[in-house]
Amino acid sequence: xxxxxxxxxxxxxxxxxxxxxxxxxxxxxxxxxxxxxxxxxxxxxxxxxxxxxxxxxxxxxxxxxxxxxxxxxxxxxxxxxxxxxxxxxxxxxxxxxxxxxxxxxxxxxxxxxxxxxxxxxxxxxxxxxxxxxxxxxxxxxxxxxxxxxxxxxxxxxxxxxxxxxxxxxxxxxxxxxxxxxxxxxxxxxxxxxxxxxxxxxxxxxxxxxxxxxxxxxxxxxxxxxxxxxxxxxxxxxxxxxxxxxxxxxxxxxxxxxxxxxxxxxxxxxxxxxxxxxxxxxxxxxxxxxxxxxxxxxxxxxxxxxxxxxxxxxxxxxxxxxxxxxxxxxxxxxxxxxxxxxxxxxxxxxxxxxxxxxxxxxxxxxxxxxxxxxxxxxxxxxxxxxxxxxxxxxxxxxxxxxxxxxxxxxxxxxxxxxxxxxxxxxxxx
Numbered sequence: 001x002x003x004x005x006x007x008x009x010x011x012x013x014x015x016x017x018x019x020x021x022x023x024x025x026x027x028x029x030x031x032x033x034x035x036x037x038x039x040x041x042x043x044x045x046x047x048x049x050x051x052x053x054x055x056x057x058x059x060x061x062x063x064x065x066x067x068x069x070x071x072x073x074x075x076x077x078x079x080x081x082x083x084x085x086x087x088x089x090x091x092x093x094x095x096x097x098x099x100x101x102x103x104x105x106x107x108x109x110x111x112x113x114x115x116x117x118x119x120x121x122x123x124x125x126x127x128x129x130x131x132x133x134x135x136x137x138x139x140x141x142x143x144x145x146x147x148x149x150x151x152x153x154x155x156x157x158x159x160x161x162x163x164x165x166x167x168x169x170x171x172x173x174x175x176x177x178x179x180x181x182x183x184x185x186x187x188x189x190x191x192x193x194x195x196x197x198x199x200x201x202x203x204x205x206x207x208x209x210x211x212x213x214x215x216x217x218x219x220x221x222x223x224x225x226x227x228x229x230x231x232x233x234x235x236x237x238x239x240x241x242x243x244x245x246x247x248x249x250x251x252x253x254x255x256x257x258x259x260x261x262x263x264x265x266x267x268x269x270x271x272x273x274x275x276x277x278x279x280x281x282x283x284x285x286x287x288x289x290x291x292x293x294x295x296x297x298x299x300x301x302x303x304x305x306x307x308x309x310x311x312x313x314x315x316x317x318x319x320x321x322x323x324x325x326x327x328x329x330x331x332x333x334x335x336x337x338x339x340x341x342x343x344x345x346x347x348x349x350x351x352x353x354x355x356x357x358x359x360x361x362x363x364x365x366x367x368x369x370x371x372x373x374x375x376x377x378x379x380x381x382x383x384x385x386x387x388x389x390x391x392x393x394x395x396x397x398x399x400x401x402x403x404x405x406x407x408x409x410x411x412x413x414x415x416x417x418x419x420x421x422x423x424x425x426x427x428x
Contacts, residue, residue, distance in 0.1 A: 055300045057086045057114040057139065057147070064122050066131065067091055073180040075143070077172045079164070084147040085177065086114045088127055088137040095134035102217075102420050103187050104135045105178070109196030110166070110310055113147055114139035115301040116195070116399055119294055124402070126193070126409045133413050135191070138181050142169045142201070144250070145304040163248045165313040165326050166197050170204025178215055189217045189353060189426055191416050195398055196366070197310070199224035203323070206350040214426050216352035218419050220412050222359045222398045223367045226375045228314055229321040230368035244312065251308045288392045289401035298400070323347065323378070348380040353426035355382035357415055359398065359408060362387065366395035386411055 061068035069087040074080055090101045106127055108116045117139055122128040127137045141147035143164060151161065181190060194202050199221035206213050225231070309326065316327050323345050327333065330340040337343055350356070356379060360372045369387070376383050388407050398408055 055115075055297070057118055057141075060115065060118045061086065061088055064128065066122075066128065071180070071184070073176050075172045075176055077168070079143075079151055079161075079168075079172075081143040081148060081173070082150040083143065083173060083177060084141045085181070086139045086141070088131045088139075090131050090134045090136055092132060092134065098134050101134060101136040101185075102416060103181060103185050103190035104130050104137050104416060105181060105190050105192050106137065106139045107174070107192065107194040107198030107201060108140060108142070108145075109198050110306055110314075111303040112195075113141050113145040113301070113304045115304070119297040119301060120291065120400060120404070124291070124404055124409070126399075126404075126412060129405075129409055130413055130416070133417065135416065136185060138190075140173070140177055140198075142173050144307055144310075147304075149305070162250055162307040163309065164307055165309040166200050167204055167313065167326055169197075170201035171208055174201055174205045175209060175212060178212065182215065189215045191218045191220075191419070192216050192352075193220045193222070193412060194224070195222040196225050196395065198222075200226055203347065203350060204345060206352065207345040207347050208349075210349040210351070213349075213351045214353065217426065218354050218357065218415055219352045220357040220359065220415060222408060222412075223361070223364055223395055224358060224372070224375065225314060225367055226317075226323050227321070227371040227378070228317040228367075229374070230370040231366060232314065232318050233365065233368075244315075246308045246312075248307055248309045251306050251311065289390075289394075289397045289403050291400055291402045294400055323375075347375075347378045350379055351381045354419055354424065355384045357384045357386060357412075359386040359411070360388065361393040361395075361397070362389055363392050364395050 058068040058070060066088050069089065071085045071087065073083050073085065075083065090098075095101065106114075106117050108114060117127045118125055122132075127139060131137045143149075144162070178190065182188065192202055194200075202216075202219060202221070203224070203226055206216070206219075313326050317323060320327070325337070325342040325345065327342045328336060333340050333342055358372060358376070360367060360369055362369055372385075376385065390403065390407060393401065393403070393407065397404065401407070
């Protein structure tokens with residue numbers, strides 16, 4: 001059903017916004033897709049794949065001359081998801097003199113994956129810049145994404161396959177990922193950078209399993225979606241009633257053929273405005289800061305698949321005004337939690353090795369500064385606020401804007417470098 005609506009939506013835009021010249025170009029694209037492979041027009045120098053290929057994180061990393069490594073780790077819950085990790089080891093010549101390479105773990109947001117951090121390229125992509133700063137970079141792919149859909153043992157019941165939220169990602173995925181990386185690198189702690197849901201899951205982990213605080217050197221949270229009372233203003237009203245009626249199923253799956261078709265189609269000059277319009281309507285809002293040249297790569301790699309429960313859980317946070325576990329209804333809550341309402345996450349347990357750094361924007365239409373203030377008040381740990389006052393800096397701009405280096409990337413790497421130079425030992 002989603003695939004059908006997706007196709008109808010796109011071709012409706014073509015019909016409404018493109019004249020006969022553009023329609024002729026569509027036919028030409030289908031006949032000669034190789035004519036569109038001209039990566040020089042992209043600001044970040046990325047490579048757009050042919051129709052027969054699916055762009056993946058390892059190919060993106062390798063296309064920029066960096067070494068890409070892949071690893072897999074199984075979760076320890078009953079579902080036994082196999083999670084794929086990508087690594088960019090620090091191999092630059094100037095890094096060889098540093099025997100100790102600090103480990104930095106990047107955790108993606110909802111509807112994203114490791115690709116989200118990578119498609120901006122070495123000039124503006126935080127993982128590449130972090131690797132250039134001689135850090136050992138690792139990137140997660142949480143359960144349900146296109147890289148981490150494998151489940152062992154495989155369970156054919158789709159209702160049970162998708163019965164998870166970001167709670168399970170925080171309580172099950174992150175611990176095994178962190179332990180695996182620390183064991184592999186022979187480190188006792190790592191630096192954590194989480195975007196949107198990637199920040200939510202760290203709050204879940206450290207509040208529910210506080211022993212992991214001592215394994216987090218620095219926690220840097222970009223546009224953290226934790227308290228949501230004043231947030232989600234654009235999408236809450238139209239989507240909330242629809243999602244409430246939906247069972248736990250896959251939402252926004254990866255469609256290989258469609259992704260590759262749209263990617264190559266959007267390279268056509270006469271169709272670029274249509275693709276931007278489509279992306280705007282699909283995303284809700286495109287910031288003035290966004291690097292428009294990255295849109296074809298976004299279409300080639302996003303979305304990657306989520307459970308409907310993830311979004312429903314966020315809507316529950318908005319409705320309740322609390323940072324709490326999933327609400328199954330009073331009857332099932334009693335069975336699961338021994339109380340009619342879901343438990344609140346004990347944020348007083350969140351105490352990583354150093355102050356928590358929060359990056360947020362006054363013009364983020366997904367995360368309100370008012371909810372950031374609520375988060376600060378509920379944390380019992382030192383917090384450093386990085387408030388971005390640049391006008392129109394929106395939620396996606398933390399990753400995909402032409403101003404991300406100044407607003408986000410340089411400060412994030414600076415925090416990691418300062419911690420390492422201080423030779424501090426963890427005191428969570």
